[in-house]
Amino acid sequence: xxxxxxxxxxxxxxxxxxxxxxxxxxxxxxxxxxxxxxxxxxxxxxxxxxxxxxxxxxxxxxxxxxxxxxxxxxxxxxxxxxxxxxxxxxxxxxxxxxxxxxxxxxxxxxxxxxxxxxxxxxxxxxxxxxxxxxxxxxxxxxxxxxxxxxxxxxxxxxxxxxxxxxxxxxxxxxxxxxxxxxxxxxxxxxxxxxxxxxxxxxxxxxxxxxxxxxxxxxxxxxxxxxxxxxxxxxxxxxxxxxxxxxxxxxxxxxxxxxxxxxxxxxxxxxxxxxxxxxxxxxxxxxxxxxxxxxxxxxxxxxxxxxxxxxxxxxxxxx
Numbered sequence: 001x002x003x004x005x006x007x008x009x010x011x012x013x014x015x016x017x018x019x020x021x022x023x024x025x026x027x028x029x030x031x032x033x034x035x036x037x038x039x040x041x042x043x044x045x046x047x048x049x050x051x052x053x054x055x056x057x058x059x060x061x062x063x064x065x066x067x068x069x070x071x072x073x074x075x076x077x078x079x080x081x082x083x084x085x086x087x088x089x090x091x092x093x094x095x096x097x098x099x100x101x102x103x104x105x106x107x108x109x110x111x112x113x114x115x116x117x118x119x120x121x122x123x124x125x126x127x128x129x130x131x132x133x134x135x136x137x138x139x140x141x142x143x144x145x146x147x148x149x150x151x152x153x154x155x156x157x158x159x160x161x162x163x164x165x166x167x168x169x170x171x172x173x174x175x176x177x178x179x180x181x182x183x184x185x186x187x188x189x190x191x192x193x194x195x196x197x198x199x200x201x202x203x204x205x206x207x208x209x210x211x212x213x214x215x216x217x218x219x220x221x222x223x224x225x226x227x228x229x230x231x232x233x234x235x236x237x238x239x240x241x242x243x244x245x246x247x248x249x250x251x252x253x254x255x256x257x258x259x260x261x262x263x264x265x266x267x268x269x270x271x272x273x274x275x276x277x278x279x280x281x282x283x284x285x286x287x288x289x290x291x292x293x294x295x296x297x298x299x300x301x302x303x304x305x306x307x308x309x310x311x312x313x314x315x316x317x318x
Contacts, residue, residue, distance in 0.1 A: 054305020060298025064291075068118040071111035079112040080104065080263050088274070088282035098283030100274050106284045109270055110291055116266035118295070120177065120250055124184035125243040131185070132192025133235060137223045139193075140200030151197070158190035162249055170258045180259060184246045195238045199231040233306075240303035244296045251292055267292050 050058060077083050082103045089099035097106035135154070139147045169183045200223075203209060209226050217226075253259040254268030265273070270288035277285045 050302075050305045051308065053301045057298045057301025057303075057305065060294055061302055064114060064118055064295050064298070067111060067114045069115075071114045075105075075108040075111040077105040077108040079108060079265075081108075088277040088280065088284055091283055097287045100270075100284040101276060106270075106274075106287055109265065110267070110287055112264075113266045113270055113288070114291070116177075116260050116264060117247060117251065117268070117292070120180055120184070120260075120266070121243055121247045124181045124188075124246045124250075125239060127181065127185035128188040128242055128246075129192050129235065129239045132189045132194075133196040133228075135189075136193045136196025136198075137200050137227060139197050140204055141219045141223045141227070147197075150193075154190040154193045157186075158194070162187035162245075163252065166249060166253055167256075167258065170253065175253075175258050175261055177260070180250060180253070184249055187249065188242050188246060192235075192238060192242060196231065196235060199234055200227050203227045203230055237303050237307050240299050244299050247292065247296060 072079070083105045084095060084099045084103040086099055087101050087103050089095055089103070091098055095105050095107065097110060100106055100109060135150060139150045165187050166183045169186070170179065173179055204222075204227065209222060212222050212226050250259055250266065251268030251271075254266050255272045257272065260266045260269055262269075267288040271285055271292075274282065274284035274288075
């Protein structure tokens with residue numbers, strides 16, 4: 001195949017100035033090299049996505065996630081090692097968070113307990129959000145009777161207070177790590193179902209979903225390709241809120257002695273076993289409570305910043 005002859009004369013454009021004119025190509029050669037748009041825009045988008053408080057929340061959340069993974073590796077002492085003869089000791093160079101009611105290092109106890117508090121809450125939240133979102137999608141894309149039956153079942157389940165449900169189940173079947181994950185997830189599946197169903201029902205009325213139905217697409221395709229991608233951001237915000245609720249639920253159960261059992265301990269257990277030092281302001285009871293507070297506040301700051309960014313992106317209220 002013959003290629004066309006491209007040996008045409010080069011078209012030269014000139015810039016006009018007060019004294020002389022020169023080709024635009026020469027003027028561009030003298031210009032400084034442009035910064036790639038992708039590199040320049042990615043950092044700016046990352047900085048603009050979160051507010052200052054959102055960045056603070058992100059730092060707090062990432063910090064505790066890292067501690068959950070590497071906390072036992074960097075702990076100065078073993079989890080149950082008695083390292084001091086002073087009970088409810090104050091802050092010191094050897095014990096930055098003081099000592100507990102047995103003389104154990106509280107910094108080590110908090111670092112070891114992070115993997116239970118964060119790990120159990122994260123696993124329960126993932127389980128609750130995934131199951132609730134799945135049933136919400138099924139109810140939204142299915143027929144009226146399926147939607148009604150599933151909605152009434154989850155309405156009955158959500159009418160039971162989460163702490164009462166957790167206390168009844170744990171009292172009946174005992175406390176263990178798998179049971180804590182299951183009961184926390186069970187308590188918050190109905191909430192995730194209601195949020196996901198509400199979002200999916202609204203999306204099912206939009207035009208692009210109706211076009212997909214007119215093309216003859218199946219319900220599975222519509223739920224997976226048309227509805228689910230457009231409800232990810234609200235469900236992520238709901239995921240963060242569920243995580244906070246489950247952290248508080250599990251910490252409350254541990255404070256009542258129904259959570260993580262000795263010799264292991266999460267933050268709620270650490271508060272309960274050192275409650276005797278509250279009158280004298282011992283760090284052993286204050287530091288686990290501060291850890292719970294910073295985690296919940298950090299997650300809320302991050303979620304609120306992401307929600308505001310999504311509202312601005314969609315032209316909503318700032």
